[in-house]
Amino acid sequence: MAAVCVLVLLLPLAWSCTPQKADYVMVSCFPNTIIANIPECPYGWEMEQLSLGGVCYNGIHTPGFYRFIIPDLTPKNSSYCNTQAEYSAGKDPKYTFSNAIVSNDTLLTVRNQPLNFTFSCSYRAVHLLHSAIFSQRVATVYVNNGSVGTFRSQLSMNVFSNSKYLYTKDAPFFIETSEIGSEVFIGIEAKGLSNRFKVVISNCWATPTPYSTDRKRWSLIINSCSSDNTVTIFDNAKDSRSTFKFNSFRFQRLEKVSTVWLHCEVHICDSERLACQPSPCLARSLTQSESIDGVLSAEFYLKGM
Structure with missing residues (x-):
């Protein structure tokens, strides 16, 4: 019972x-x-x-x-x-x-x-996405x-005032023709992601049109390495923001073109599972890899032309 x-x-x-x-x-x-x-x-x-x-x-x-x-x-x-x-x-x-x-x-x-x-x-x-900024x-x-x-996630590419990368400049970014050759500071940042993920810039290039596939292009970063001594990479694959600078320019024999488009192929890397840091550039060949359309784009306007 x-x-x-x-x-x-x-x-x-x-x-x-x-x-x-x-x-x-x-x-x-x-x-x-x-x-x-x-x-x-x-x-x-x-x-x-x-x-x-x-x-x-x-x-x-x-x-x-x-x-x-x-x-x-x-x-x-x-x-x-x-x-x-x-x-x-x-x-x-x-x-x-x-x-x-x-x-x-x-x-x-x-x-x-x-x-x-x-x-x-x-x-x-x-x-x-082919966009300078897209929302979360x-x-x-x-x-x-x-x-x-x-x-x-929220991923953005911005122009900064100087190498301290504290203040962004309003878009679109204007460059006076008398200032061609001046330094342009770029920061690419992922917001809201866990800190295990690092932003890796693979390739950056400029075109005279909004199309990243335009055959008229000037490479700035190739396989995470500077294309020449006018480009300096400060941080890449170390944090949620990667930064670099380059000297401003315009395309020759295209006097009527007053806009330069900057495109960057960006990856998000899990640092707890993968080796995110690129190998030293001196040990690698600077050969442009085929783009997989993982691209952010930004516009630069040349004034006084």
């Missing part, structure tokens, strides 16, 4: 929530954070019985959902709550972070369907188990 009484006491604890049978995950992929929401009480499981990565019981109850948060994509010792990171090479390389929300019943008998809500977020390693977008996606959410 005593055993029956114990069983009666346990049943309300196992079924205190209203079971939901919806099998999906809402994944929000932020630059530094991943948030996964599942319907509350999935198949009768309580929040305290669900764990992130099988180790972290850190769920938060929000109206209609159980929320699990990965707050840091740069763990100091190991991946946060068994978050897995993977780099996929190829034409469109990506970094993918994945995890799962799983059930864990400590009772002697399991009365609910076992759960394994897998989810992941993909981060592009090469940016594919956070993607919230409704997915079935195992699907992927994606996001874009």
